[in-house]
Amino acid sequence: xxxxxxxxxxxxxxxxxxxxxxxxxxxxxxxxxxxxxxxxxxxxxxxxxxxxxxxxxxxxxxxxxxxxxxxxxxxxxxxxxxxxxxxxxxxxxxxxxxxxxxxxxxxxxxxxxxxxxxxxxxxxxxxxxxxxxxxxxxxxxxxxxxxxxxxxxxxxxxxxxxxxxxxxxxxxxxxxxxxxxxxxxxxxxxxxxxxxxxxxxxxxxxxxxxxxxxxxxxxxxxxxxxxxxxxxxxxxxxxxxxxxxxxxxxxxxxxxxxxxxxxxxxxxxxxxxxxxxxxxxxxxxxxxxxxxxxxxxxxxxxxxxxxxxxxxxxxxxxxxxxxxxxxxxx
Amino acid sequence: xxxxxxxxxxxxxxxxxxxxxxxxxxxxxxxxxxxxxxxxxxxxxxxxxxxxxxxxxxxxxxxxxxxxxxxxxxxxxxxxxxxxxxxxxxxxxxxxxxxxxxxxxxxxxxxxxxxxxxxxxxxxxxxxxxxxxxxxxxxxxxxxxxxxxxxxxxxxxxxxxxxxxxxxxxxxxxxxxxxxxxxxxxxxxxxxxxxxxxxxxxxxxxxxxxxxxxxxxxxxxxxxxxxxxxxxxxxxxxxxxxxxxxxxxxxxxxxxxxxxxxxxxxxxxxxxxxxxxxxxxxxxxxxxxxxxxxxxxxxxxxxxxxxxxxxxxxxxxxxxxxxxxxxxxx
Numbered sequence: 199x200x201x202x203x204x205x206x207x208x209x210x211x212x213x214x215x216x217x218x219x220x221x222x223x224x225x226x227x228x229x230x231x232x233x234x235x236x237x238x239x240x241x242x243x244x245x246x247x248x249x250x251x252x253x254x255x256x257x258x259x260x261x262x263x264x265x266x267x268x269x270x271x272x273x274x275x276x277x278x279x280x281x282x283x284x285x286x287x288x289x290x291x292x293x294x295x296x297x298x299x300x301x302x303x304x305x306x307x308x309x310x311x312x313x314x315x316x317x318x319x320x321x322x323x324x325x326x327x328x329x330x331x332x333x334x335x336x337x338x339x340x341x342x343x344x345x346x347x348x349x350x351x352x353x354x355x356x357x358x359x360x361x362x363x364x365x366x367x368x369x370x371x372x373x374x375x376x377x378x379x380x381x382x383x384x385x386x387x388x389x390x391x392x393x394x395x396x397x398x399x400x401x402x403x404x405x406x407x408x409x410x411x412x413x414x415x416x417x418x419x420x421x422x423x424x425x426x427x428x429x430x431x432x433x434x435x436x437x438x439x440x441x442x443x444x445x446x447x448x449x450x451x452x453x454x455x456x457x458x459x460x461x462x463x464x465x466x467x468x469x470x471x472x473x474x475x476x477x478x479x480x481x482x483x484x485x486x487x488x489x490x491x492x493x494x495x496x497x498x499x500x501x502x503x504x505x506x507x508x509x510x511x512x513x514x515x516x517x518x519x520x521x522x523x524x525x526x527x528x
Numbered sequence: 529x530x531x532x533x534x535x536x537x538x539x540x541x542x543x544x545x546x547x548x549x550x551x552x553x554x555x556x557x558x559x560x561x562x563x564x565x566x567x568x569x570x571x572x573x574x575x576x577x578x579x580x581x582x583x584x585x586x587x588x589x590x591x592x593x594x595x596x597x598x599x600x601x602x603x604x605x606x607x608x609x610x611x612x613x614x615x616x617x618x619x620x621x622x623x624x625x626x627x628x629x630x631x632x633x634x635x636x637x638x639x640x641x642x643x644x645x646x647x648x649x650x651x652x653x654x655x656x657x658x659x660x661x662x663x664x665x666x667x668x669x670x671x672x673x674x675x676x677x678x679x680x681x682x683x684x685x686x687x688x689x690x691x692x693x694x695x696x697x698x699x700x701x702x703x704x705x706x707x708x709x710x711x712x713x714x715x716x717x718x719x720x721x722x723x724x725x726x727x728x729x730x731x732x733x734x735x736x737x738x739x740x741x742x743x744x745x746x747x748x749x750x751x752x753x754x755x756x757x758x759x760x761x762x763x764x765x766x767x768x769x770x771x772x773x774x775x776x777x778x779x780x781x782x783x784x785x786x787x788x789x790x791x792x793x794x795x796x797x798x799x800x801x802x803x804x805x806x807x808x809x810x811x812x813x814x815x816x817x818x819x820x821x822x823x824x825x826x827x828x829x830x831x832x833x834x835x836x837x838x839x840x841x842x843x844x845x846x847x848x849x850x851x852x853x854x855x856x857x858x
Contacts, residue, residue: 233603234596264634264656265663266564273563273633275656280649303603304594315710318589319610325678325712326594326605329670332681333595336666340659348655351662356686358703373688376722380645382655392706 211375216416217289220248220507221407222338224298224388225424226498234300234330241341243499244422249345251507252289252383259286259346288348290378292410293338293385296403300334301327305390305400313396324398327390328355335387342385350382353389354401360392361399366409374410386410404482411486419486420506421479422498427522428480430459440520444480445527446487452480452524483524490528496521541705546746547619550578550837551737552668554628554718555754556828564630564660571671573829574752579675581837582619582713589616589676618678620708622740623668623715626733630664631657635720635730643726654728657720658685665717672715680712683719684731690722691729696739704740716740734812741816749816750836751809752828757852758810760789770850774810775857776817782810782854813854820858826851 222244229235253259260279267274297305305311308323315321335351342349352374359369377384386406393399404421411419429438443456483493494506502520505511515523552574559565583589590609597604635641638653645651665681672679682704689699707714716736723729741749759768773786813823824836832850835841845853 233601260652262652262655263659264637264652265659271563273637273656275634275637275652277637277649280647280652283648286648286651304605307594307603307605307607317610318613318616319607321616321678321711322590322592322594322605322610325592325673325680326603328680329593329595329666329673332662332666332669336659336662339662343655343659348651350655350658350685351683352686353681353683355680356682356703357688358700358706370688373686376688380722380727381651392710397710 210413210415211372212378212414213375214290214378216378216414217291217418217509218251218507219292219294219407219410219414219416219419221403221419221421222293222295223421223423223498224296224300224302224403226298226422227295227338228298228300228334230299230424232299233303234333236334236337240499241338244503245341245345245347247499247504247507248291248293248342249347250504251509252291252347253287261346262343262348263340265340286381288381288383291383292374292378292414292416293342293349293383294403294406294410295334295338295385295387297331297334297388301331301388301390304330310390310398311400313393313398315392315397320398324390327400328353331387331389335385338387339385342383348382349385350377352377352384352386354386354406355389355391359389359401360394361401362394363396364399364401364405366401366405367394369409371410371413375414404479408482408485411491412489415489416491418506418509418512419483419491419493420503421483421493421495422503423495424498426497426500426502426520427495430454441522443515444484444487444522444524446484446524447527448488450484450488452484452487455527480524487524487526490526493524494521495524540743540745541702542708542744543705544620544708546708546744547621547748547839548581548837549622549624549737549740549744549746549749551733551749551751552623552625553751553753553828554626554630554632554733556628556752557625557668558628558630558664560629560754562629563633564663566664566667570829571668574833575671575675575677577829577834577837578621578623578672579677580834581839582621582677583617591676592673592678593670595670616711618711618713621713622704622708622744622746623672623679623713624733624736624740625664625668625715625717627661627664627718631661631718631720634660640720640728641730643723643728645722645727650728654720657730658683661717661719665715668717669715672713678712679715680707682707682714682716684716684736685719685721689719689731690724691731692724693726694729694731694735696731696735697724699739701740701743705744734809738812738815741821742819745819746821748836748839748842749813749821749823750833751813751823751825752833753825754828756827756830756832756850757825760784771852773845774814774817774852774854776814776854777857778818780814780818782814782817785857810854817854817856820856823854824851825854
């Protein structure tokens with residue numbers, strides 16, 4: 199299903215307006231070159247910024263991860279902290295995260311993204327990939343819950359989503375909408391799913407965001423990454439220029455409007471990234487922008503990401519904001 | 529939805545015959561009185577017995593949990609081990625587990641089972657309960673995958689199931705059936721879910737099993753518990769008698785046919801069990817037996833559970849088998 203046809207679909211299950219869909223990029227929240235290692239510092243900062251953006255910044259609500267802490271025998275819950283209703287108003291956000299160093303190795307080694315589920319190695323890789331990505335999902339749900347965000351993990355596989363040539367061909371959003379209606383924050387993730395043609399596939403977090411955006415029409419979308427935004431060349435190169443504004447035409451094509459560039463730009467895709475790298479991200483961002491939804495691509499856990507998450511950039515982009523905004527040229 | 533109406537429902541999504549639905553009782557696989565503690569020894573034994581029952585006993589397939597092991601930097605996967613197709617034939621089983629010392633404390637403390645999701649403490653408890661039960665689900669999926677069982681975690685909440693007065697009012701099984709069709713072993717669990725009337729509820733593993741059994745019509749159902757079966761009184765009492773056979777009438781009423789008892793029997797419900805104890809279990813077992821499906825209630829990780837899981841009891845129950853069979857009197 200492409201976004202063109204989704205735009206005209208009347209059957210959105212969302213009854214509450216969604217403020218923001220936020221992507222926690224795998225590269226930002228995990229240690230990219232170390233297998234299955236969460237970047238706890240960044241994840242904690244990101245969770246705090248989300249709490250500030252979603253819940254009254256002056257009050258920290260009590261934590262909702264009551265799991266046993268190391269060395270204790272009781273759950274961490276004091277019912278008295280839950281008496282004040284006022285601190286529980288939570289702006290509707292949907293969180294989607296990538297895999298980073300979770301899942302990618304398992305998927306690459308077995309070729310889950312290429313299908314052929316009847317091969318034993320692919321079947322094993324499918325199981326191993328799902329174990330890895332759901333492990334990460336659980337840790338992210340817990341980090342958000344510790345900040346008082348009522349986070350609920352929802353795996354695309356369990357939601358019954360499947361793909362057809364990497365696009366979502368069945369992605370019922372009624373469970374996600376019901377969670378929003380009940381005041382929860384759904385936390386979805388890139389996942390191994392069934393594919394109508396090739397048997398199985400990897401559904402990337404970026405494709406999930408496009409799907410969610412088309413149906414839920416959020417006010418804005420934020421991609422949190424490990425660099426300041428989109429650059430004209432690999433950001434590790436000394437002369438790399440941050441692209442501050444990308445305009446998207448009605449046909450989905452995009453061009454850099456700020457800064458003015460002399461040469462056409464070059465984009466890189468990390469070798470172990472089975473879901474495509476920056477090029478996929480810009481394409482997906484362009485598809486969202488085409489719907490009239492501004493997309494901010496920004497470095498996680500910085501003052502710039504906090505401004506993006508809080509919706510401060512919607513009227514105008516301050517000169518001192520570092521990041522990339524992708525929006526419709528209309 | 530009661531089982532009577534399910535019996536006449538033609539819309540089962542299952543196309544493959546299901547051999548067995550197995551319940552891993554929370555009391556068997558966790559340390560019941562210690563918060564969030566898995567009984568790793570029992571879980572490993574149970575996983576090995578399931579592998580024997582599901583996959584050719586003479587060949588141990590390679591593990592499918594490739595997560596990073598302590599002190600290692602690489603994933604545990606040798607693609608060469610996946611060359612031999614013959615060891616990957618896996619008899620269709622569905623696994624459902626209870627919560628034991630995961631989830632129950634969180635649910636009890638907040639009253640999630642009593643609804644009122646608009647109360648902050650209940651919303652917090654809903655989040656905390658889901659974190660706890662999905663933590664256990666992930667560990668069980670991993671334990672099964674390490675034995676080479678292609679296990680896939682599926683949360684009832686994520687599958688979009690919800691309840692009405694503790695019964696499943698919406699429980700689409702197409703995702704479970706699709707996982708079975710693709711050769712996977714779905715692993716479901718007792719979960720916090722939305723309830724049509726009271727807002728939220730706890731959906732117990734036993735109720736899930738009844739629902740699955742009505743639609744998938746397995747050859748038999750096995751409940752793995754921490755005692756040898758159902759007794760006429762609390763099994764800790766010295767004179768407790770193991771009920772070896774319970775017959776279920778067409779109206780769902782049940783009676784003990786072996787051994788012959790003089791007095792009516794007494795059943796206990798553990799105080800912290802928010803989903804009901806042995807009485808719920810027998811009622812649910814009776815509902816399944818009424819469909820013509822034999823139910824074995826047996827102590828986990830014993831020679832008796834291996835015989836039950838392997839289907840050895842289907843023709844006749846040997847005298848030396850310890851456990852309770854619940855079956856239709858027809």
